[in-house]
Amino acid sequence: MLQIKNLSKNYEDLKVLEQIDLEIESNKTTVIIGPSGSGKTTLLRCLNLLAIPDIGEIDLNGVSLTFDPNQPLQKRKILDYRKKTGMVFQSFHLFSHRTVIENIMEGPVTVLKKGKADAMAEGMALLKKVGLEDKANQYPRQLSGGQQQRVAIARALAMKPEVLLFDEPTSALDPELEIEVLEIIRALAKEHYTIVIVTHKMTFAKEVGDNIIFLENGRILKQGSYAELYHSGNERINRFLTTLQ
Amino acid sequence: MFNERVINILQESFFKILIPGITHTIPLTLVSFAIGLFLAIVVALVQVSNVRILNPIVKFYVWVIRGTPLLVQIFIIFFGLPSAGIVLDSVPAAIIAFSLNVGAYASETLRAAILSVPLGQIEAGYSIGMNYFQVLRRIILPQAFKMSVPPLFNSFIGLVKDTSLAANITVTEMFMVTQRIAAKTFEPLALYCEVAVIYLIFCTVLSKVQHMAEKSLKLEQG
Numbered sequence: 324m325l326q327i328k329n330l331s332k333n334y335e336d337l338k339v340l341e342q343i344d345l346e347i348e349s350n351k352t353t354v355i356i357g358p359s360g361s362g363k364t365t366l367l368r369c370l371n372l373l374a375i376p377d378i379g380e381i382d383l384n385g386v387s388l389t390f391d392p393n394q395p396l397q398k399r400k401i402l403d404y405r406k407k408t409g410m411v412f413q414s415f416h417l418f419s420h421r422t423v424i425e426n427i428m429e430g431p432v433t434v435l436k437k438g439k440a441d442a443m444a445e446g447m448a449l450l451k452k453v454g455l456e457d458k459a460n461q462y463p464r465q466l467s468g469g470q471q472q473r474v475a476i477a478r479a480l481a482m483k484p485e486v487l488l489f490d491e492p493t494s495a496l497d498p499e500l501e502i503e504v505l506e507i508i509r510a511l512a513k514e515h516y517t518i519v520i521v522t523h524k525m526t527f528a529k530e531v532g533d534n535i536i537f538l539e540n541g542r543i544l545k546q547g548s549y550a551e552l553y554h555s556g557n558e559r560i561n562r563f564l565t566t567l568q
Numbered sequence: 569m570f571n572e573r574v575i576n577i578l579q580e581s582f583f584k585i586l587i588p589g590i591t592h593t594i595p596l597t598l599v600s601f602a603i604g605l606f607l608a609i610v611v612a613l614v615q616v617s618n619v620r621i622l623n624p625i626v627k628f629y630v631w632v633i634r635g636t637p638l639l640v641q642i643f644i645i646f647f648g649l650p651s652a653g654i655v656l657d658s659v660p661a662a663i664i665a666f667s668l669n670v671g672a673y674a675s676e677t678l679r680a681a682i683l684s685v686p687l688g689q690i691e692a693g694y695s696i697g698m699n700y701f702q703v704l705r706r707i708i709l710p711q712a713f714k715m716s717v718p719p720l721f722n723s724f725i726g727l728v729k730d731t732s733l734a735a736n737i738t739v740t741e742m743f744m745v746t747q748r749i750a751a752k753t754f755e756p757l758a759l760y761c762e763v764a765v766i767y768l769i770f771c772t773v774l775s776k777v778q779h780m781a782e783k784s785l786k787l788e789q790g
Contacts (some may be wrong), residue, residue: 373691398699406697416688420711430696433706475692482696 330379350515354528357538409479413491415471417463424459449477469500489520592741604670611675633672646737662734681716721778
């Protein structure tokens, strides 16, 4: 379980996240939705500590981090926490000087100090899982956007994270390529990975989301199943859900 | 103009000029560039990693070196420092001046290359749990070095020609030797053209080396 307590994040005077309280259940898929600028991506980046919250607490399966502006977190703690979370970015961000398999092996070899042979075998298995074992020795620039994102998913999985974070994973893809990436995420959800996904795809949110969080102006306006949100009687949410079908 | 006498002078002087090129110009260039590149790497890393205390010092160094003429720097080191009790031979003085010069310019080349590595890849490195030094060593530097190859060759080729300034502090490199022969034979046009051609040959070889380096790094694919 990933617990977020009283988490706030400001960028100078701009309040991006305000007193977020949230419980993300293990082995479930949590979807974060909301209008642009509502703080979705910042919330996700806080869950990976790419953005450090100003105040609050994050507890991942019993390991707790407390944020306090007067007491910066130890680097060691940040690094240990990041090893347990996997992040998939909107624009893939594969290492462009490394081949596909090297991208996937990078974390296990450099961070987890795994042997190269083991990391390679595990990497190939992950590539098979995302259907790209024939691309192992190609460079990212030789792949389509959808393929790059599938490699990025494999790279995140290689760290065997306790939670997988997706930041609008299909926003940079055309509809045809989108399908192949969504299929992988759907499969991971079925395998009961703990997933947090920021998306604008409402149909997908409805399909895979066990819990849907509606964020607005840095606060959680409502959360629950799709049906609960839909029938919440909140006009703002209804308009959002129906216009973005 | 190119009568038999001039042709004879050109033939006789060719090796007289080329030999100091091999014994002085090339070693001076290689040694100064190696030291300068090392300096540049340190200076660039101090700046991008924002190392406290050192950062203002290296910024000051780049500012001074880039803002003053190389010839003046050479004179300060060779003719000026003895007044402060530091007496250097001409060759070490030249190496110090050239190294400091390359260090300042190449550090900016490297810094630009480092900053051009996409932030997203750096964050991707952090997201798989890498620390700053792992990101620097595994993600940033390999890409930055590759990108800085063409501009670094610019500095390298520039340095080959700048070594001619060492003639002013009694280093017997190619230009110094040419000046002496020209003074003796009264054929400045032919002789200075001759030394120019030799510099051109050196630099042509370097251009070829650059081309091969870029090819082996697959730079043209971006």
